[in-house]
Each structure stands twice: as C-alpha cells, then as structure tokens.
Amino acid sequence: MKLRPDVFIKTNFLLFFICSCPANAADKIPWEQLSGDQQEILEVLKESWDEMPPVRQQRLQKKAEDWQQLPPEERELMQKRMQHWQSLSPEQREDIRAHYKKFKDLPPDEQKELRERRHWFSNLSQEEKRQLRSRWESMTPDQRRAMAEKGGRLPPERRQKLRQYIDNLPPEERREFRRKMHEMTTEERQKLVREILGD
Template identity: 35%
Template structure:
C-alpha cells in the first residue's frame, strides 16, 4: 500500500499545474476583492519584482504597454496573445529575420512596404539570410 502512495503523490504533483490552469479558466474563481491577501501577493509579486529591477525607461515602457492593453478590445487582446505565442514558438533565426524586416519596413510608405513583402516572399532562404546580414536589426 505504501508503495503506491509515493507514485500517486508524484502524479498529483505533476498534474497540479494543469489542474490549476484548468481551474483558472473557470468562472467560479472569486473577484479580486474576494481574494485573500496571500492570493493577491502571489499574483502581484512577479510584477513588483520586475518593476523594481527595471530602469526608468523600462518602467515607462511597462506603463505604456499596460495602457495599450487596457484600451484593446477582447478581440484585439486575443490576436495579441496569438501573435505573442507565434513569436515565442518561432525559431531564433526566423525571429532575427522578422526583426530586421520589421525595422527596415516600419517607416516605409505603404507601396514600398508591399513591394518589400513581395520581394521577401520571392527570396530563397539563402537570399533572406544574406539580406538580414546586410540589413541587421539594430536593437534585437
């Protein structure tokens, strides 16, 4: 009997994060005002630590990001989450390419941007690598 307790406890420990994630998606969780002080601390501590360890410029960026997020519609937030996931799942080389291409195109007029996208799509992987080497992102 005792031989089964340890594997069972280990299994439960491994499943706990998944269960917690599933529970967090349920509407039965309390509103912020109903959370205990410990629960609130658990939620806010990582942000506080990141804030305290940040430069003034980074803090301003965090505030600006929060304001933009607050102004988004639910659909825009969903698209933003999907874009973040797509970026996180992207291989490092593709991220480097995306950064370089974005920096190059961000201030181009619409017609030139479209032409650059068309050229990019027509390039081979080797041509893209060469283009990125010739046009590196300045602030990865």
C-alpha cells in the same frame, strides 16, 4: 473601491506578465510579509491574496519587485504600453496573443529575421514608411504573396553579407539605397543583390 491610475497600471503590468516568471517554492506568502511598496502595487489583489495559489503569489511578488527596480523612464514606457493594451478590444488582444504564439513557434533564425525586419522598418523615415505601405496596399494578393516569398529570403550567411554592405554605407547613401530598393521590381532587386554579393 476606486483605484489610483498608477496602481491600476502597475497591477495590470503584473497581471499581464504573470506567466513569464517561474516560481520555485510552494509556500504561501502572507500579505503582511510583502513590503509596503509591494502591497501598494498589489493593492487591488489584497482581498483575494490569501486564496491565491502559492505559485501565483510568488509570481506576483517577483513582478512587484521587478517593477520597483525599473528606472522611471521604463516605468513610464510600461505604463503607456499597459494603457494601450487596456484600450484594445478583446478581439484585438486575442489577435495579438495569437500572433505572438505564432511568432514563438517559429524557428530561432526566422524569429531573428522578423525582429531584424521590424527594426529595419522602424528606422525608415515616415515618408519611406508611407511609400512602402502605399506600395503594399496597391498590390494584388498574388503580388503580395510573391513578394513575401521572394523578398528577403536569402540564406542567413548571404543576408548577413548584404546587411554588412548596407551598414557600411554612409547614412545618406544608405537611405538612398533603401529608397531605390523599394522602388525596384523584384527582378531588379534580385539582380542588384546578386551584383552586391558577387554572384
């Protein structure tokens, strides 16, 4: 049976997130009880539906409902993400799963810090990202380790104070500040942070 690309993507979306939704009841869901839209989304599972454990049926039904509620632009984004996921090798997928598990095992404050760093990086210009990558790639493993250990490991309240200082700068000054911070040595950067924080 040849699947339409949109049905394939929808189904993979559901399967990819199958473990994220808790199930409550233990009753099996007959295929006929699913709405027409849910049946279309879950079409590839029709033959094996009756053999599935009730918990899995309920999770899939919930994900099909969630899919129907997504605005078109979010569906498109999810389809692109699923296409990207499908294009990855099994090794790449396993690597992503391992990193995700490692992230989930971190304390909440460290998870928050990593999210903030990712957000900060995503807001850099392409040129700033290129420069940062180039600088990182030119470092020795010891330099990278030292940078990771020293860079940005401020206590949460001091990190918040520094973030507020940076956020209050006009956009052009903020970009210039970040550019200069990346060009500084670790010692220069630490000195500037101490000055900003009034140490």
